[in-house]
Amino acid sequence: MTSIDVRDLTKEYGTRRAVDHVTFGVRPGKVTGFLGPNGAGKSTTMRLVLGLDRPTSGTATVGGRPYAELTEPLRHVGALLDAQAAHGSRTGRDHLRALAASNRIPVARADAVLEETGLASVARHRVKAYSLGMRQRLGIAGALLGDPEVILLDEPSNGLDPEGIVWIRELLRRLAAEGRTVLVSSHLMNETASFADHLVVLGRGRLLADTPMRDFIDARVQPHVRIRTTDAGALKAALAGHGHDAVEHEEGHWTVTHARVDEIGALLSAAGVPILELASAEGTLEQAYLDLTATETEFTAPNQEA
Template sequence: MTSIDVRNLTKEYGTRRAVDDLTFRVLPGRVTGFLGPNGAGKSTTMRLLLGLDRPTSGTATIGGRPYPTLDEPLRHVGALLDAQAAHGSRTGRDHLRALAASNRLPARRVEEVLEETGLASVARRRVKTYSLGMRQRLGIAAALLGDPEVVLLDEPSNGLDPEGIVWVRELVRRLAGEGRTVLVSSHLMNETASFADHLVVLGRGRLLTDMPMRDFIDARVQPRVRVRTTDDPALETLLAQRGLDAERHQDGHWTVHHARVDDIGRLASGAGLPLLELASEEGTLEQAYFDLTATETEFTARPQEARR
């Protein structure tokens, strides 16, 4: 089992704490979404995991070992950190060939990942002619080169077209399905919601949440019911009698907070109220995230800095 273990990890740049006493685990077989606003410390944590930056204190290990002690690390861990990393004057294929050579990976892996990431037709073109989306695919190709058990992707959907975003989603789901450990950072909620099983949320370098995505949403977002009727005043009276908090929207439907469809359905039917529409509104990751960030001093205490 190859999990990522971050323990009491702290990184200071001068007086600024980019990562502040962070402790969490990333387990295999599921996609862990790594969330937080820009500057929350996601990329720094990934660099610390790869031994690229030295922690001020604490440890980060992969499969129980610090990354720099791994022999031929690309066979164990694949990472996409920055799509601009490949030299513009080199071809995509040569970029991957050099990486493969450094870890004694067979040359056929280069052709395989080029095929897998849809870059085979542009592999012999220089990277400077690539679009941002193609560079992103090249970075993902590099991450997959060694067929690693652990995959770290920092903002993989950046610059991808809609088709590419769906491709990344299916890719990370497949990697997790194969039992690999997958950590994917993002600041886009809807995107993360589409592939994550588990969430690790950072705010200003500190751990805010480490739990399954479904639990996170359920704990943060109260159930709501969407209802529409022909008789608005009757519905309003009915809901008010029960002490239910509801609001009417411009287009004529109501949102009942802290309620379930079963209750509202029975209530309306008991009162003989004709319903045109009755549905439960699923909480979204975005709602849960903003509920979390609204309560966290990390975001509210110093809004100037948080926005930066």
């Protein structure tokens, strides 16, 4: 009931196609990372889901209905699109009170989300005195105001300090654990890897991937074993004897692909190779993403639009 469903969605601005026949679903109970470079169509897709922009063709629904048909939508869907949306001369609390009133949400909720986002102490300060990170928190507070089952956040980590980044990560995990549908756009790979369960990747308006994050990485990046030794000759000989191929790197360590760390460890120990470091290296989201984009020729075109 609370899924976001995007079907064959297309949005053209003049001759530019910002979103190009995109189809995907966002399911409850997990955090879906919405990835892509700037200009890939992430924000446009979110605006289309929220009924703010009119699609050229295709549909976007929340819980099976177009957003615009929801009564008191903030009670079902919360969104952060732009941290600058709050008027600078209004206090954070008044900003949320106005938002709450439109959907008959009690004022107590405004105070609750100010508390939850760490803004209680500046609730009665004017927004123009807020840092970018505080404005992001206010935007997130607005998204949480109606206690919605569906949450869309566009680049929520923007401007947050390290403490804030840890906070948003834990918040997103918690919201998903509560069974909510969470869609979070980002162009930061490491950040997204820290909270996402599922990935939807856009490039130049087109859908490039819609898979669980683990599958996305494993399909593109080989796990490998990382080794440092004082006796390179013995290492090479021992590995070669078991059919492994070691590659030396400039930093002085070696990597072995298509191998597991417990196998390599036992093998080197039996051969008496002196080991300084032995580690299993998992593929990262960043590696997998770069692998994906390298195969998408349009991405590497020199005049990519920002």
